[in-house]
Amino acid sequence: MRGGMSEHAGDPATEAFVTYRNLLFTVAYEMLGSAADAEDVLQETWLRWVEVDLDHVRDPRAYLVRTTTRQALNRLRSLKRRKEDYVGPWLPEPLLTTPDVAEDVALAESVSMAMMLVLETLSPTERAVFVLHEAFGLGYDEIAEAVGKSRDTVRQVAHRARKHVDARRPRKAVAPSEVRAVLASFQRALETRDFQGLVNVLAPDVVLISDGGGVKQAAVRPIVGAEKFVRYVLGGIEKFGADLAAEPTTLNGGPALVMRVNGEMDGILACHVADGRITGLYFVRNPEKLTRVAEETVLTLG
Structure with a gap:
């Protein structure tokens, strides 16, 4: 995409696209859970x-978000x-x-990771809305135009999707400092092969x-239970x-671990923490999903 954009450098279309590129990537990534597919979507958006x-575009940001959606x-x-x-199980591509x-x-x-997995349980339209x-x-009016539905339909879809997500999303936000402390205990126990230490830092029904x-x-299936x-x-x-x-890192806005085997990166481990213990572990080993864990990706809601 950068090559194509350089050909138009300095014109209003390129300037607008560059201004909102991080926002458009975030929209696409939250909808798809894949950075590679999000980049492809941005390429398609750019070509359109x-x-x-531009004389007929009143709001470039809204137009680009609609096209990306x-x-x-x-x-x-x-x-x-x-x-x-x-x-086997599918996990979002970590960033x-x-x-x-x-x-x-x-x-x-x-x-x-926890929220992205909840979004996986929605239909495509529910997820977009x-x-x-x-x-x-x-x-609702802007979303209706983006997804090709009526305003009333979008409102109904939003209500249904919110109810579905609320029933599955983590109940309580945990401060990153608390997650880092729990992960540090997990890391020490793992590296020293401390069976009881690992059990102690995990919730009994950890997944x-x-x-x-x-x-x-x-x-090939989720593993349930600390022991x-x-x-x-x-x-x-x-x-x-x-x-x-x-090795501690920050992925998808939260503390995580880069797992190394014999010095080589083997995967990344993200987690969800509640009441001082790990309740969910998300381990991505697929090499095709580990291309965005070395260089920072800028995400934004604005």
Whole structure:
């Protein structure tokens, strides 16, 4: 895309697109859960944008968000079919995020692994409506134009999606400092193979979801229960004789760990914490999903 944009450098269309690019990427990413697909959506949006007569565009931001939403909806429907053929559980593509994302509570929640997984349970239209209304604050009229539905239909869809998400979203926001402290205890126990230490930092009904994409070994079903998880992880380390290390980082607006085996990055581990214990673990090993964890991605709701 950068090559195509450079050809139009200095013109109003390029300046407007560059101004709102981070916003458009965030919209597409929250709808798709995939940075690679979000970039493709931006490419499609750009190609349509340069063909527009700007004299007839009253609000470039609104126009670009609508176009991005339509392209993301089209891709979301095809992505849904791809996920049906995916090997094992599917997790969102993690992003190394800038420090300001963690400071913005609304943004951090909207792109967290836990929330992105909840959004996966919505239909494409429900997801688009929920993201645009709840995360980006768009009105029903603007959303209706973006998704090709009536205002009344959009309002009904928004109500249904919000009810669905509220029943599944984390009940209480936890300060990043508390999550970091819990993760540090988890890291120490993991690196020292401390069985009881790991059990103590996990909620009894903790759930591990691991994504290897059929490329890397991963549990084909979620693992539920603290002791079951610990046996699974420590058993795997012992079986393969791996030198395991963890490195703190910030992914999707929250504390996480980069997991290294024999010095090489093996995956990333994000988590959800409640009442001082880890209740959810999200382990991404699929190499195709680890391309955005070394360089920061700028996200914004504005």
